Amino acid sequence: MLKSISCTECRKQHRKCVRTNQSVECVRCFRMHLDCVMPSADHLQDQDETVDGSKQLRQMKASVAVLQSTIQQLELQMHQLQQPPDRLDDMDTASIGSQATTASLTPSSSTSSATSLTQPGHPLELFTLQQYLQDMYTHVSAEPHPPLLMQVVTSSSPSPLLHHPPRPDDLLLEKGKEWKVTFVDGRWQIDTGIKSMAELLQLQTKLYRQLSPFQGVSRFLEIELSQVDRHRQSVFQMSARVARNHLLLPPSTPVAWDRSRVPTMAFHIPNRVVNSLIKLHFQFFHDYLPFVYKDAYLAHLRQLKDPMQCPLTTALCSYVCCGYYKDIPPIKDLPWFNNSQDRRTVAEYFYERCRAVLDDIYDDPNRRLETVMCINILKRFLMNTLRVSEMRKLDTIAYLICMDLKNHYKHAQLVDLEGQPFPSPTPASPGSPPSSPSASPPTVSIAEHAVFARHYAFSAWAHVCLDFFTPDGPDLEGYHKSWDLIPLLPLPGESNTLRQYLEMQSHYFALVLAPAVYNLFEHIQTALLGYRVAFDLEIFLRFQSCTREWWQRLPPEFRLCDDPDDPDTIRQAIRDCEDDVKLVLYVFYLDLVTSCYVCLPRAKSMSADNDPGLLQQIQSMCVNASLEAAEMLMLIMARLDANISYSQFVGDVFLFVAVDILAHHAQSDDPDLVRKAKDKLAACFQVLENADFMEGHRVDLAASPLTHSLLDSNAAMFHLYNQYPQPRYALLYDLCRFLSPLNGYMPRTQRLETMCP
Template identity: 20%
Template sequence: MKNRHTPCTECRKQRRKCIQISPDQPCLRCQKLDKICARPENCALDPNNEVECLNQEVNELNQAIQRMEHELKTLGIKSPLYIKNNTMTLPRSTIENLFYNWKIKINNGYFTIDTGIKYISDLLPHYTSIEYLSPMTSYSSSSSEDSWSDGGSILIRFKSQEYGGFYGLTGKMLTKWIKKRMLGQQALLINHIPCGSRMLLDRLVDIYFNCHNLYCGWLHESSFRKRYSQLKEPLDDLICASLCCYVCATPCDHLDFNAYQRRDMCDYFYLKAKEKLVDQFDEPDKRLENICLDLRSEYEAAKVQTGIDYALFARHFSVAYCLRITLDCVVNKPITRQPIPFPVMNTLPDELEETKDFIRVMTWVNHLYEEPFVDMLVEQIHLILIGSTCTISFETVARMDQFLLDFGKNIPSEWRLCDNVFDEAKCRKALDQTTNPVAIHAFLHFAVLIVILYVTILQPVSVNDENDLLLQHIQRNALEKSLKMSRLLLYGVQRLFKLKTLSPCHVKLTSMIIMLYLVDPIVLQCSSPIKSSVLEAQKMFQKCLDIICNIRGIQREDTPPQLLAEKKDIKDFIHNGSVDIDYYDRFPDPWCALLHDVSQFFI
């Protein structure tokens, strides 16, 4: 039997991980909190008792299965379509194959059923069998407009069939990275830079409010500065440590440090913020507050929420939703669903007009993602981004053009650059003529969504020869639209750099975010069978790389010569996702260095 580690009484009570270096020493958490590390007298589990417990769990699971089967049988008999379903006969071999493909296992007391089915698309080949076997048939609405299993609709499967993109590859990198031992704080202290000095922290706070907060409104300046002035140890405050980490991670012109120093400062403040975030779960008041925030989404608000705290919460909620979708792609997991509609984002009376305008743009973007049509598409294309297969009806694909065209016409008039977002010439002319940065931001957000929607249906999966012409038409239309919007995104970013009304630091940060979303679609465009489209995508990839390198401001002299002389075979990374983490970690910006090497494969 496997030896089990029994947590101490304190960690068990608080439901926290108990890390014990040595049996005769207190655990790390009790040492940190100065708690008495008491352990149960009988820490060692009796193997005989363990077997008895597992046998008892097996018996309980068997009883639960019997009760479930009884309930399903009763529900099936009560179904108004029971007689109709009972007349649906399938070959016995089909039913037996369906059952035999399911594997039931009990491992360490856990009961698992392995069906081999991960996504909805895996269910479609067995739809008739599932409908025949399921007692829930009568509860599915066959008249629903959004039903993809309607017998009259044409279902099309899409999948990234070649190298596809960077999301899955990044996930493999992170999986390998988290296995490495994190550096301690002492190893991250920077020579000649006192990270904990009040003077440096004051400077980082000023940079944040002068260069960044003006265009996102994540913090209420007067409230934060009043609270910040009362802090004896600012780095013991989670928000302050997070703010400093954010500023050091941005390509800000007001940081007089080289690339390596910025990297080390960012890592230092990140560890500080992470430490304070974890400590919150050891404070009873904070833990209760976090539980209440988590439960908030399950209940309707009794009245309209107002005030500074709620306004900031709504903004952070939207940003966290976007970040979570991106991280779901990176770690290769199904999309995390969020409650819709989003919390209403209100502006505050003492905020600047520029901040209020950008908050209104964020509110409009939320309305776009709240649309049921967009919400459904985002969930499906997420499967492609993580390397799986998605299934979309032909009617949905056909509706996409008109939906996006109509939604573009409904953009508020003060931000709307062009009534037809697919008219490239008019959009370029409108971008040249406008001096309103808010309008350009709204256009860029909309264009990013359009590119992602179209680029993910570039590679339909052919099931038979009957639909080949239809798939070719879908592929040509998706390629045309995605290339057009990619060109407009690059043009819009270049237009932002020419505006004098925006902070250059914010323009750089916005451009980096756009490049993050644009690089992956361009890689997918490089897999097109049309050579002219591939050449155009390669040129755009080079433009993206030039913009990223210019923004990050990484100079060749910042990189050790021996590191530049060492070459890596990037082909192995593209096809197998294997990458030398230690090698790229020695660069001041690992992502930029990796992207530069990847470009040699596509350009």
């Protein structure tokens, strides 16, 4: 079997294109009686282009922008044509087409986009526009004006026949709004005279300047986050550069693993091996990341004749084998499990078996939820092995399937495990379209509904995180508009620990999806990726107020202490806390607020007003808060390091966050801040060196492949870290050391002993 360039049909369906020797048609097209057509040279993908669909996404965004501009111009023209005849007679010397060009609704509209409406080859052809305007005008006017319509479409130059009408905003400023208030039948009635959406939108115009609550500042300060020097970047930015220049590109050679290293036990007794790995999954991971409903899955597993043909089972086995473990006694059926390299090899084996089945169920409409579950389980293995390109492709598939299934599960009629009707936890929203009387909602069990809700939330969050590594970054506002997360609810028979973590995740999503949070977070993440950003300081103040209110509304069983901003109180609460749920939620909270605090110290004011030290006070607060947050992260990670189950998902991520924060402040121009940051950074490196998950992943300094020239090139870097059991740990460790500003700095011993428990 020889694999060649994929045909057009296989490319559309994202399927393997395999053809036998000297065969004109591929196997799939021959089996499904399709036309097997090879793509032309113009459609072949560039070798330097990412393979995750970013190019096609940019093209679609450009097309949508053109269509949006086109519709906006049509709306302006139709609004003009709806004016009374006496208004048309009093117009000035500019044509409607000119007015549509100059009075665009959005800053993105331009003269070129307006005039392109009349040029052949535009997505909306000339004849289509003429017919569209004529058809629309017959519905809004009793006296059509064919010459005027033809002039709107066929001419984009000024015409002496028509005049500019007064702008609605100018009329509003000149005449104001006069509303008639009456009292009828015991009720107040207001006659505004508003008869169209355009007139209603005029009320958004600000006719006065809002006063600032700060003395000496007539309006909120506009600040700018300048672009970071490429030689003083953070771990986050360097990770994004590595992903863009290396990990999102197709590898020059496929990832190879030594099949001969797979223990013979995995081949000769697969059922015993699978059962042992599944048992480990439910023992260590299930309560914290419930990918499946335990009772239903175990019943399904007992009915399988060949577990190796079940993609869910092989995905779970790969998930268990791609982590680190501490102080686990020898397992009878898994004598190789304590060797990290053997676990990596077995994880590759199960991943390959899972993908072989997963690639055949993408198109099955009855197995879409199973497809999403398998992809979400495989994400940990793909990330740990630095297969970011493959992970993003699979994640996009899972995210799109979830968006397609959302309405199906959200408005379904639920039944319990015995088939009896069950009250729905997601009542229909007021804006949802009513279903037809004849159509009955689909029936879904509460177990299937709950599993989908968990995977939908996981897919949505992972999709945003992966988009940070793309050149354009994520569209948080667009995601927020499309997200409508289903409540995360426990199922009968699930443990109290699982219930607590589901409720904890629900509280965290409520914070992330708050408008005051994602508005600032979008600017901050853009700045973290190395771009220049400008926004009003009011956005940050609203963010602070929102996060504090969210913390005070937390139930006592999830709140670590009453004041999350008091370092002494937090430090003592961490030492006394025995509940991992409180610690994990506080880590999530710290990561969110600190990512914003760490960027503001380099902000500059763009306001013409005299700044009375407000920005400097906020910057000083952010510096102190981020330094304390890094120390809190170290303390919490030391506590959670004993928890094998969740520390693999949390500890190995947020400990690098602490390194990133301190390394950022260690490059400051303030010598006192540099000294404090380097003291804590040395302590953080000590915690990182002693972490269990770093065993076997400490890259030798002489063998480190990181150089500035290599980071900017398109050379393959994956094979340099693939020799380690978990390449992601090796890469992050190498990045932290590469960006470390210590250079032989000797910290104060007393401070180290205080911070390192």
